[in-house]
Amino acid sequence: MPGLLAACSQSSVQPADAAAITSLGEPPARLTAQAFDARTVPADHGRLRVSFIGDQPGLPRVGVRQVFLCGTGCVAVGATKSIAAPDDGRGTGELFSDSAFPAMRVDRIIVQPDPAAGEVVPFKTIRLAEPINVMAGARHEVFLTVRTVQTGAKRHLAVDYLADGQMPPTSADVVAYRPDRLLNAGGHFKLEPGSLPEATLLGLQTLDTGDVTSRVAVWPGTRLTKPAEVTLPVNEARLPTGLTWADYHVRVAGRKVGQPVVKGGAATFTTGELGDVQLATERLIVQADGERPVAVAEPARAEGVLTALSEDTSSCRTRLKSANTEIESLFAQGHSAVKTNACETSAPYMHVVVINRSDRDQTLHVPLVPVSGGYELRSIEQHGAGSMVAINATQWDGDYGVFAGGVGYPLWTLRTQNVNRKLTSNYEAFLAFQQQPADKSRGTSAEFHRGYSANSTLSGSATPSVNFNTHTYHVLGSTTSIVANGACSRSPGTTRETWSAAGIGLNRMVLASTTSDASTNDYEICAIFEALGYMNGALRLDGGGAAAMAWNGVHLNPLTGTNYLKYGNFRYLLNAMVWK
Missing domain, CATH: 2.60.40.3540 (Domain of unknown function DUF4458)
Known part of the structure; x- marks a missing residue:
């Protein structure tokens, strides 16, 4: 052990x-x-x-x-x-x-x-x-x-x-705790003598997730016999307009454990366990690209219905509807993408970014880097360099994505920049995009399709079961639709896991990716699209250790648990959907 x-x-x-x-x-x-x-x-x-x-x-x-x-x-x-x-x-x-x-x-x-x-x-x-x-x-x-x-x-x-x-591969510092003496680990943790029964190695990593404090990843997570004192530097410039430090609480290993004392540019608190540590708020927030976050008023939360495999999504729906008024106002002011935390603290526990596809100055990119044997695996921040938002996309085979320089090839249908990268015969869901005109005379048009990709206009079939019409510049396939035929699936959904998803409606596009400490399923994810009324179609992207989102260049959901131990705080990915 x-x-x-x-x-x-x-x-x-x-x-x-x-x-x-x-x-x-x-x-x-x-x-x-x-x-x-x-x-x-x-x-x-x-x-x-x-x-x-x-x-x-x-x-x-x-x-x-x-x-x-x-x-x-x-x-x-x-x-x-x-x-x-x-x-x-x-x-x-x-x-x-x-x-x-x-x-x-x-x-x-x-x-x-x-x-x-x-x-x-x-x-x-x-x-x-x-x-x-x-x-x-x-x-x-x-x-x-x-x-x-x-x-x-x-x-x-x-x-x-x-x-x-x-x-984990990416633990920046490894420190030794010895039960006979005080440990001041990395300037963040003070562990008293006798806090753990035996000598123990602890991996520490400080991660900027774009919030008011960095996230400190501690491995392995463990309970202490004496409380540890924790100090985290705070970034006043990131405090959302309308909030104070009293609106924030401490989360350790995904659980709310108390309130911090914020003074002199640092938040101090005690905890009886070690794990991923950060400050978080349950207040509703929206943030336009390049702007400071803003708190949004919200109505009282309603109670909903739970199923055996799915959690109550009513809070997400209610908060997202409240946030959408502010989101549309920001679009009217000329912003192209807006992030909200409306669904981060309740099912489906996802970071949500809404994109205005009618914006003529931005469009969708699906970057791939060809190398011998396939395509280079890169981090979500590398794929999304210079973008407002980037989200992982296609499942792949090849290298696992533990180390830089890995190579993979797509398992799902994938077409980028009018070039077929992979066609499969599986029954799939597709998001298909037109190329934006060079003169930027319009925004980015998108369609949702279902069918057999091998029997489609992508493969040149004379009698295609799927006709992508003019939407063949980027085509991303998936094994699973979240929204199809204007409705959500009413089955309980897949096994709970970390997932990413993308969908379209009302000339908008939503990208969603599970938060670091949570899991979800297809049924819960659909609440996001229902609440916004974006029901033209949505599909599930790759998940597990591959689920990742970057906002304004910052990785929002670093890996935790066994995925963190295997891959580190992120996994190298085949490709991404990138808005810039």
């Missing part, structure tokens, strides 16, 4: 040749691991980082030549380094190696000293009570502690195992 292992026994040998692990009864290292490089790491390799941390301030430098990770054989990681790892109270330690090697089970660790680089530590085998399973495609962290040993009048240093854990 992450961070909860302990070294149960150690055997020490003073070798004649400090470079020979054979003197410890080990076979020669079967390989020296390469430094981790996300662009070239093989699919069957795992990533493992080794760090050292001291048990007190003022420790001398330690000379380390290599570290050996042993199971059925040994792998050597790192190269000679002088380690300065005093305890600074922040738990960061000093990184020694960041390596990639084939998946293996590690039950022994050997630190090989280098007298020329610093003080020597005993050359010995550290045996782990529980093995570390280095898995393909995963990131692992190991912390070794440097401690002072006093023998009579003599003092020397020793190295022991402290903790390990699997971490």
Whole structure:
């Protein structure tokens, strides 16, 4: 289990040749691991980082030549380094190696000293009570502690195992919590001694989601035996017009946990658990592209009806109708896209952006970057560079999208810039778009269709079941329609998951993507389109770890939970619907 292992026994040998692990009864290292490089790491390799941390301030430098990770054989990681790892109270330690090697089970660790680089530590085998399973495609962290040993009048240093854990690929900082001392982690968290029962590694990442505070992602989420004090910088310029700090509450791991004290440019609060941390408001807000958010008055919320698989969407409907008056007013003032939080705190728990397709200055783009074997996978912010809004689009096969430089190809029908990228024979729903005239004499026309894409005007069929007419510049297919024939599906919908969706009506287009801490289904998503009256057609876009939306260049819904552990705070995507 992450961070909860302990070294149960150690055997020490003073070798004649400090470079020979054979003197410890080990076979020669079967390989020296390469430094981790996300662009070239093989699919069957795992990533493992080794760090050292001291048990007190003022420790001398330690000379380390290599570290050996042993199971059925040994792998050597790192190269000679002088380690300065005093305890600074922040738990960061000093990184020694960041390596990639084939998946293996590690039950022994050997630190090989280098007298020329610093003080020597005993050359010995550290045996782990529980093995570390280095898995393909995963990131692992190991912390070794440097401690002072006093023998009579003599003092020397020793190295022991402290903790390990699997971490998300994008965790910016990894810190070690030790139960016998205070931890001031990353300037955000203060954990008292005894807050956790054993030494534990924590991954931290600060994410700008465009709100009044950054979101701090903490892995793993865990309950504490003593409350932690948390401090987050606040951005006064992002406080919506009409709101005060009293309108905000603290959310940890998607749950409301209390009110912050905001003073001197920072919000301070306590929490009994660790997880994704941010400030949020339940007040209704709209935000036009490039403008400051504005609070909108709303009527009292009505109670609705729940089903076995779906939650009450009446709050979303009511709030969205209230927001729509302000949205249309902003369109009349010349704005092209407006974001609202109307459906973020109740089902379907989605970020919603409404687009004015009659705007002649903006249009839809569906960027793809051809490379050998398919198309380059890119982040939602890369796809949406320079845009008002971007949302993930087509499901793909190929690389998973964990690392930059991945390649994929579409699984659903996709046509961009009048070029067929993929035609399937599956029964699908389609959003189809005309090319905007070069003189921008009109906006962006769109249609919704259902049928077999292989038997369509896209494939040149003489008797097409789907006739896209002039709407063939961009065509995006999906396996699932949210709105068809002017109505929502009245079935409970799919298994709850994170999804994105797009739909059209009244010369508008809606893009919606699940918030970070939530899940939804088709039935709930349809409430958005019903409330706005946009019933020409809507389809579900890719979901799971691929669901993503960027607003004014900022990723709104970074990944959480197991998706965060696997991919990091975002996944590299095949393509996106981009309005700019």
